[in-house]
Amino acid sequence: MLVGSTEFKEISEKILRLKSERNAVILAHNYQRDEVQEIADYTGDSLELSRIAAGTGYDVIVFAGVHFMAESASILSPDKTVLLTEAEAGCPMAEMITVSGPRFYSTHFPGAGKEFCYIYPEDFSLRDIKAKYPGVPVVSYVNTSAEVKAESDICCTSANVVKVVESLDSRRVICVPDKNLAAWAAKNTGKEIIAWDGFCNIHDRVSLEDVAAARAEHPDALLVAHPECPMEVLEKADFVTSTSGMLRFCRESDGKEFIIGTELGLMYRLKKDSPDKSFYPLRKDMLCPNMKKTTIKSVLRTLEHMDCVVKVPEEIRIPAKRALDRMLEIK
Numbered sequence: 001m002l003v004g005s006t007e008f009k010e011i012s013e014k015i016l017r018l019k020s021e022r023n024a025v026i027l028a029h030n031y032q033r034d035e036v037q038e039i040a041d042y043t044g045d046s047l048e049l050s051r052i053a054a055g056t057g058y059d060v061i062v063f064a065g066v067h068f069m070a071e072s073a074s075i076l077s078p079d080k081t082v083l084l085t086e087a088e089a090g091c092p093m094a095e096m097i098t099v100s101g102p103r104f105y106s107t108h109f110p111g112a113g114k115e116f117c118y119i120y121p122e123d124f125s126l127r128d129i130k131a132k133y134p135g136v137p138v139v140s141y142v143n144t145s146a147e148v149k150a151e152s153d154i155c156c157t158s159a160n161v162v163k164v165v166e167s168l169d170s171r172r173v174i175c176v177p178d179k180n181l182a183a184w185a186a187k188n189t190g191k192e193i194i195a196w197d198g199f200c201n202i203h204d205r206v207s208l209e210d211v212a213a214a215r216a217e218h219p220d221a222l223l224v225a226h227p228e229c230p231m232e233v234l235e236k237a238d239f240v241t242s243t244s245g246m247l248r249f250c251r252e253s254d255g256k257e258f259i260i261g262t263e264l265g266l267m268y269r270l271k272k273d274s275p276d277k278s279f280y281p282l283r284k285d286m287l288c289p290n291m292k293k294t295t296i297k298s299v300l301r302t303l304e305h306m307d308c309v310v311k312v313p314e315e316i317r318i319p320a321k322r323a324l325d326r327m328l329e330i331k
């Protein structure tokens, strides 16, 4: 739906009315549709949004994102009602690792080109890999279920993975679930990384050919890539960071043109933040179908029906929060 259209304005008015009746705050992840970002009170990455919401006095958090993000909000705000705008919006990468059950799917990962980056395709679950490496600390990316976080020593984001891994008093570290983020940690720390073989198929599809084509088309642009992209792409990037890191980098950089290697939803905010700069997608098909499930109508429906409640049970929430808190202690 076109932002500013009559329909958009009508739905927005209903949302604003219901939002104040319910004392709700609307959070939209940086990958959400333009219309959803426009109606949100806050846009950002998953952790930044959950932290903002925890620090406010709202009773209800409407999270426009995917399931693990609403879980993070519930972990940090146990007394607030957390609603996910689309019940079926999950993150396939987060589902590639479970605590003890079968995985969503499995692929062979040859090792990210690093002899110290191993993968065991026969492993079934997080508990299997922990049993194989007793005492080795587990770092779980925020893109994991609350159960996986609860079984981890510490969490990380795509912005702080290197610092988190370096902070651990162990030569070997288990990194789940993203093989590309793990390879990035292996390259940038002195640690031996035991990686899981998960991946985001939106970022993992980017290739060196895409980099060459984008560079040829925009020779003066800086290439900014998300660490969920494959290592050979990251090696060619001018800067590697999370979505929030990209927003900051592009705002503060003297550069005027940027090739953006992440989900296309970020383009809206990049252009809004820096209207005098130009942004080009690294690939034109970097669209996450789960992120795009939410529309402005989903936000309205959520506020009307107060459906899709996400509540992490206390026995999982407390250890999961411990893993998140340990990460937040690292400056």
Ligand code: CIZ
Pocket (backbone or CB within 6 Å): 029, 030, 044, 045, 046, 047, 142, 143, 157, 158, 226, 241, 242, 243, 244
């Ligand atoms: O944690 C997030 O919000 C994700 C999935 C991406 C990012 O880099 O912000």
Ligand code: SF4
Pocket (backbone or CB within 6 Å): 031, 066, 090, 091, 092, 093, 094, 143, 200, 201, 202, 203, 263, 288, 289, 290, 291
């Ligand atoms: Fe998951 Fe990738 Fe979609 Fe992010 S873009 S929610 S990592 S599938």
